């Protein structure tokens with residue numbers, strides 16, 4: 195019987211799911227706190243459409259309480275005044291607790307948004323732990339500068355925490371993407387008010403409860419779930435929030451820039467959507483690996499990845515082999531119960547996502563793209579009970595200007611474009627309003643350097659895809675956003691640069 199990396203079988207996870215207890219309160223000022231209006235909403239599990247839990251929903255009044263707590267914790271301390279090594283110790287203790295609760299958190303993520311449990315445990319929670327530990331360790335290792343201004347003066351260049359940070363996140367890699375913001379913000383001494391996605395609020399509350407248990411002081415990390423259009427807006431417009439770190443769609447990212455412009459010009463950092471081009475050239479060092487990665491890339495997390503290689507740009511000399519190979523590989527990703535370790539792809543996150551993906555498919559058919567595989571709900575996977583299972587879907591002969599090649603689907607739908615040479619491949623890859631990532635498969639070192647320089651994307655993967663490390667930054671060009679998550683560069687979002695010029 196298949197077991198996950200954690201050593202549990204399908205039956206084990208199903209039993210653990212039945213016993214799982216979900217948070218029932220907001221987290222404000224280090225305490226569990228009931229929503230002022232007593233509001234909640236029912237979260238439906240994408241694996242079978244059943245009610246999973248009642249999610250406590252805050253309103254503007256609750257958010258004001260959370261912002262006041264974060265303000266107090268920043269303005270009066272002790273968090274920003276702690277020696278950095280003290281923040282490090284507390285964040286490491288929090289990471290240890292996350293590690294102890296790894297099964298529980300992975301299960302919560304899997305049930306909430308449908309990620310296969312092995313990916314939740316092995317990929318999501320691994321990244322979360324690595325992120326909190328890495329930024330905790332960095333807290334006491336960043337040095338300030340002094341400038342050579344002459345014998346009679348001393349000029350100090352210091353980085354100071356920006357203040358209260360609003361963090362707004364999506365549901366697709368909920369704990370990781372939140373950690374990419376919360377960890378560097380806390381490490382430098384900021385305090386945080388987190389508004390998680392409506393589809394991943396329970397895991398956000400649970401992981402923050404562990405922060406309190408670890409001894410992170412009251413008010414430093416507050417979590418208030420609720421509707422984006424009301425609560426997210428209130429956070430974006432709030433005059434007492436100093437910076438806003440957002441990951442989500444480009445449409446909502448634009449709204450956050452408007453909120454900032456209409457309020458206090460809070461620093462607004464955006465990690466947004468993508469429509470990444472993955473170029474396969476005839477001299478790919480290992481065509482089978484390129485094919486397997488192209489399929490894995492679009493079906494991993496059911497295609498709900500900002501970086502998904504959703505446009506496969508293949509050279510005509512290898513197009514037939516690559517297309518046949520990707521279609522064959524797609525068989526490994528038939529969707530099924532995310533708690534089954536043998537399943538390659540889980541459900542989409544919600545019925546709204548199902549409807550949205552279906553619309554993209556219908557539009558592609560109208561535009562004349564050739565449907566090679568899938569295209570609808572997966573009837574064998576439990577859709578009858580309300581599960582949100584969509585088939586792995588592949589279109590070939592896609593026009594680079596068509597809606598399918600231009601719009602983010604955020605589902606398991608691959609658009610294949612065939613090109614005649616390197617130049618056309620780069621032109622097609624760059625023919626996008628987005629610029630988050632790109633892939634390139636070639637064994638020629640010069641081609642690799644030459645083309646990757648020309649690709650307008652925050653990350654270019656050569657002969658691999660979705661590789662990463664905490665030491666390297668992540669973010670987008672163009673409509674994919676601004677600023678960078680991960681690495682030392684993320685600290686720039688959460689600090690102000692101060693010059694102190696002293697005449698001796």
Ligand code: NAD
Nearest residue numbers: 363364365390391422423426427442443446465466467500
């Ligand atoms: P979304 O933009 O709908 O929601 C993101 C967050 O914004 C949620 O917390 C939501 O409640 C809030 N929100 C929604 N409407 C709002 C409004 N009017 N005002 C204020 N806040 C509002 O995105 P999603 O569906 O949760 O996630 C999918 C999107 O996220 C995709 O476009 C994907 O590409 C993008 N994404 C980007 C990255 C990246 O790092 N670049 C990573 C993951 C996901």
